[in-house]
Amino acid sequence: MNRALILHYLLGVEVSSRTLLANKSNLKQATLTKIISDFISWGLVEETGLISKGVGRPTIGIRLRKEGYRVLCVRLSRNYVETAVMDLAGRIYDEDRFEVDSRNELAATVDLIIERLRGILARNPEERFLGIGVAMPGPWVKEQQRLAYFTGFYKWQDIDIGKIMEEALGLTVFVEQDANAALMAEGEFHSWAPSGELVLLVMVGQGIGAGIYSNGEILRGKLGIAGEIGHMSIAYEGIPCECGNVGCLERYASTTAVVERARALIGSRSTSLGPRCRIGEILAAYKEGDGLAVAVVDQAARYLGYALASLTNVLNPGLIILGDEMSAAGEGYLRKVREAMGERVTPTVRESTELSLSSVEGNPFLLGIGHAVVENCIKTPEVFAKAGGEWKRRG
Ligand SMILES: [Zn+2]
Structure with a gap:
C-alpha cells in the first residue's frame, strides 16, 4: 500500500x-x-x-522513469482493430490500425490481434512491458470477463479474450468497456476529474456507449454495463436491434446508421456522395453543406439530442462530452444536438448542462486503456520489478 x-x-x-x-x-x-x-x-x-x-x-x-516502461493498448471496433504502445508518461508509439471482418471466424480475428501484438513485442525487445489493455465495445460484464452481446460481432460473447491473450503472450491483460476507457483519457485533460461533478462521456461511433463519471469514479452498476446507452430505446415501435430491443439509439444516431441512411437516399437527391460512401466522406460533405449529408447527419444529431434529454433527466450531469467518429462532424453537429436536447428539457436544466466535443488529442480509447493498465499496475507495484523478459520466454 x-x-x-x-x-x-x-x-x-x-x-x-x-x-x-x-x-x-x-x-x-x-x-x-x-x-x-x-x-x-x-x-x-x-x-x-x-x-x-x-x-x-x-x-x-x-x-x-516514465519512459522506461510500456503497455500494449488494443481497441476493438466493429470493423477494425487499433493497437499502440504507451509509456507511463502517456506518450503513444507504434500506432497501427487494421481492418477485421466482424462476421469472420472469431478465432482468426483473435489470432490476428495476437500476431500483431507479438510483432510489436518482437520489434521492442529491450522494452519492459507491464501488460496489455483491451478496450471492448458493447456491454462488458466485468465480473464474468465476457461480453453480454456485441451487435454485429457473432460469438464474441462466448470467449474470454483476456485469458486467451494472456496465455498466448504471457502478459497480464486488463479489459475495459471502451467508453469507460475513453473516460480515463478525457479525465487526463479536464479539470473536472477531482470536482465530484457528474460527467457523461458519450462516444458516438459505429455503436454508441457512455462512460459515467460520478463522485470521483466510474459508475458501473451491478454487472458493470452502466452507460450502455446505445441500446436505450428511443422508439418503442422502431427498428429492431440485434440486442433484442427495438428502436435502440444506435440504430438512429451511430455512424453505422448514418452511413446506412445516406447510402439508401443516394439517387433521391443531388449529392457529391457515391453509393459506397463511408463515414469520413459523409462528414466532410456535411461540413461543405452537401444537402444529403446535412439531412442524415442533422437527423442523427436530433435523435442523439432527444436521448441526451432523457439521460439528463435521469442523471443530471453538469457536463456532457461527445466523442468518437461523429464528433468529427464538428460544431455544426454539436449545435444540432444541443438544439434537440434543449427542446426536450426545461430551460433551467438546459442552461445548467454544458455540452462539448471531446478535447482529447489522439485516440482516446488507446490512451484511456493505457492509463487504465498503468493505474491497475500501480496498485501492485511488484509488477514493475517483474516487468521485462517474461514474455520473451513464453512468446
Ligand atoms: Zn440494441
Missing part, C-alpha cells in the same frame, strides 16, 4: 525528493528510504542530482 501511494504520487510529477515524499505520504523516513531504494534497484526510479525546493538546503531529486 505504501509503495502504491508513493508510486501514484511520483506518476503525477516530474521530479520529487525523499523529503517531499515523506511530507506528502506521512511515512516514516526509514520506511520511505527502503521503498525508494527498492524502486531504484528495480530501475523504476532514479536520482536526478540536487534540486532546490523553496527554503532549506538543496536535496537529491527523485524521478519515476
